[in-house]
Amino acid sequence: MKRLLVVLGAVCLIVLLLGAMHDLAPASVELHAAVAANLTASGVEHPVTAVLLNFRGYDTLLEIAVLLLALIVILAIGREEASNAEATVDVRLLVSPVLQTLAKLATPLMIMVAFYLLWAGSFRPGGAFQAGAVLAAAAVLLHLAELLPSWQSPGARLRLGLAGGFLIFLAVGAGSLMQGALLEYPLEQAGALILLIESGLTISLGLILAGLFLLLSRDDGETS
Amino acid sequence: MMVWLILLPLLWASLAFMLGPSRGVWPAIAGLVAQLWLAFALAAEIVGSGAAMHAVGGWGAPLGIDLVADGLSAAMLLLTQCIALPLAVYAHAYFKRDDPARNYFWPLVGFLLAGLNALFLSADLFNIYVTLELLGLAAVGLVAAGGGAQQIAAALRYLFATLVGSGAYLLGVALIYGTYGTVSTVTLVSLIGADAPDLVWIAGGLMVLGLMLKTALFPFHFWLPPAHGGAPAPVSALLSAVVVKASFYLILRLWVGPFSSLTVVASLVVWFPALLGTLAVFWGSYQAIRAERLKMLIAYSTVAQLGYLFLIFPLLASAGALQAGIMQVFAHGLAKAAMFAAAGTLIKATGQEMVAGLAGVAERLPVTLFAFGLAGITLMGLPPSAGFLAKWQLIELALSQQQWVIAFVVLVGGLLAAVYVFSVLRQAFLLAPADSVVTPVSRTLEWTAFVLAAASVLLGLRGVELMQLVGVT
Numbered sequence: 001m002k003r004l005l006v007v008l009g010a011v012c013l014i015v016l017l018l019g020a021m022h023d024l025a026p027a028s029v030e031l032h033a034a035v036a037a038n039l040t041a042s043g044v045e046h047p048v049t050a051v052l053l054n055f056r057g058y059d060t061l062l063e064i065a066v067l068l069l070a071l072i073v074i075l076a077i078g079r080e081e082a083s084n085a086e087a088t089v090d091v092r093l094l095v096s097p098v099l100q101t102l103a104k105l106a107t108p109l110m111i112m113v114a115f116y117l118l119w120a121g122s123f124r125p126g127g128a129f130q131a132g133a134v135l136a137a138a139a140v141l142l143h144l145a146e147l148l149p150s151w152q153s154p155g156a157r158l159r160l161g162l163a164g165g166f167l168i169f170l171a172v173g174a175g176s177l178m179q180g181a182l183l184e185y186p187l188e189q190a191g192a193l194i195l196l197i198e199s200g201l202t203i204s205l206g207l208i209l210a211g212l213f214l215l216l217s218r219d220d221g222e223t224s
Numbered sequence: 225m226m227v228w229l230i231l232l233p234l235l236w237a238s239l240a241f242m243l244g245p246s247r248g249v250w251p252a253i254a255g256l257v258a259q260l261w262l263a264f265a266l267a268a269e270i271v272g273s274g275a276a277m278h279a280v281g282g283w284g285a286p287l288g289i290d291l292v293a294d295g296l297s298a299a300m301l302l303l304t305q306c307i308a309l310p311l312a313v314y315a316h317a318y319f320k321r322d323d324p325a326r327n328y329f330w331p332l333v334g335f336l337l338a339g340l341n342a343l344f345l346s347a348d349l350f351n352i353y354v355t356l357e358l359l360g361l362a363a364v365g366l367v368a369a370g371g372g373a374q375q376i377a378a379a380l381r382y383l384f385a386t387l388v389g390s391g392a393y394l395l396g397v398a399l400i401y402g403t404y405g406t407v408s409t410v411t412l413v414s415l416i417g418a419d420a421p422d423l424v425w426i427a428g429g430l431m432v433l434g435l436m437l438k439t440a441l442f443p444f445h446f447w448l449p450p451a452h453g454g455a456p457a458p459v460s461a462l463l464s465a466v467v468v469k470a471s472f473y474l475i476l477r478l479w480v481g482p483f484s485s486l487t488v489v490a491s492l493v494v495w496f497p498a499l500l501g502t503l504a505v506f507w508g509s510y511q512a513i514r515a516e517r518l519k520m521l522i523a524y525s526t527v528a529q530l531g532y533l534f535l536i537f538p539l540l541a542s543a544g545a546l547q548a549g550i551m552q553v554f555a556h557g558l559a560k561a562a563m564f565a566a567a568g569t570l571i572k573a574t575g576q577e578m579v580a581g582l583a584g585v586a587e588r589l590p591v592t593l594f595a596f597g598l599a600g601i602t603l604m605g606l607p608p609s610a611g612f613l614a615k616w617q618l619i620e621l622a623l624s625q626q627q628w629v630i631a632f633v634v635l636v637g638g639l640l641a642a643v644y645v646f647s648v649l650r651q652a653f654l655l656a657p658a659d660s661v662v663t664p665v666s667r668t669l670e671w672t673a674f675v676l677a678a679a680s681v682l683l684g685l686r687g688v689e690l691m692q693l694v695g696v697t
Contacts (some may be wrong), residue, residue: 016426017399017423017426019422020421020422020423020425020426021402021423023421024402024403024421024423025421027401027402027403027404027405027406028404028405028415029286029404029405029406029411029415030405031286031287031405031406034286034287035287038283038287054281055281055283055287055288056281056288056289056351057280057281058280058281058289058351059289059350059351059354062342062351062354062355062358063354065234065335065338065358066354066357066358066361068238068241069331069332069335069358069361069362069365070361072241072328072331072332072335072365073328073332073361073362073364073365073368075327075328076325076327076328076332076365076368076369076370077365077368077369077370077376077379153245156242156244159241159242159244160242162241163238163241163242166238167238170231170234170235170238173231174231174235177227177228177231180282181278181279181280181281181282182227182231182278182280182281183280183281184280184281184282185281
């Protein structure tokens, strides 16, 4: 009965939305034109990167905070004392050597791809988010091949790596705020500043995304 | 100046994270002192020279994001910082050295406050969504941190509620962007006023309903009592006092801003929030009277007190309704923070959490009980408290427009609040059973709660300044 009501509500909403979208006039504000007109002043050549890091860079700053926060929430919920001692069952033998060799071969390639994506972001699709995701995928692959242990409570260096990218971004924001407006880059340095921010973000996002996986899998020691 | 209110908490939150588990209290308190000063300076500037604007990146809407501080946002910023600083001092004394909830408390609180401050300043619908995410995730983390299975279950329920709420809001934003091609609230006011296709009505409905879920307005309050009642006391205080008010602020903003032309066309729609608010006042008070656990009583009282906020919607057309609503936000915020803080002290001292076990605390913890009583005065709406001022103004407005029902709800709600506040006080003044043990607690815990409670009462004497601030546009 409850499920039926939910389905009925969802169907009604879909019908309403489709009906209302049917007679929709074109939007009155054309943002594509504004983005294209200001692209030369943004410091990068690709419109997506320009929107993410310059026009709406403040959104991105807060998004990075959300990702870092997600990791902190996982750390805050975790019970570190339960997972440490007894979970060290040796499962190394279960993983095939083929997988391990392939993972060892793929990892350097993935790191290279990540840095290519970071560099390509300024003139074609790419950028820190994609590069960080590839880095994180490499870490997850190494973990699944049993070459990288799951993470316990992160140490000082790892915490610096996790928060470093966000702090660089924040520092650029604070610096630009003292000069004028938040995240308003001087025209000549815009490209360099965006590259600096994106480089820091690539490392930190890679670590954060990998951490979301490697921290959550820390209690699975016995079951795998 | 206003941007530092967002950057400072982000900075001390990430510093606290880098320093390591359970570290970072001093950067946090230093940051909070600076934020409090900034909030006062911003309010003074706005009263002097009108609303302030900051174009992030120097682009300006619609290409970039604008931050706008008018009287309403400055007042909310002021309330948030005023409550956060005493609660931070309280939390420092509250958590024991080995309490797992303390490990990541400071980073989580920092991100929570950054989300709140960013939300109050933003004039961009999508940017507001990002701040809602920051806020919701930090709040869920604070509820869950270091807790047992029950606390994590409450946090998970809270997470689902807040995600569904944000999801509905985001769908609304997407529809608005599809219709007008912009998400700037300032630009949208005239665009929606000029032409509002059906899609905008659906978008508005989704956004307001999603935010009502996040505000825990009856009947969407199901997640609030377990989450607020189960969290550690400083967290309950912060969540009940300011976090639920953030989504209320947003409903109010949208209602008098972009969607103001819609509410003129469909004039009956103003009674929808008022009806739910009325039900919330009665249902929340009834549950608070029946509650056996002290923190559940206070959490249900939050459900009831949030109801008053929604009674102002039918009156918004006349001057002063906004001020009455914000006065109630301040009164409840300060009083509820004080009440949860006092309850945390009482529970710590008596070692149990039932109302029935409070006998004898009046002579052992007089300051804490006095704080609880003062906060109760504000919730009941007795003079000279801020709660009295808010209710007085609400009743006056309701009577001047012949809305007898609203005046009646406000009066009865005050009486019901008296019932549950006195049920606690009566128990506390009973003689202690011979075998009861009251462990001594830190003075800091007692006096921070007292400061908050006294502020909620004394604000009534300085209400004119606050109302003047809220009026600045």
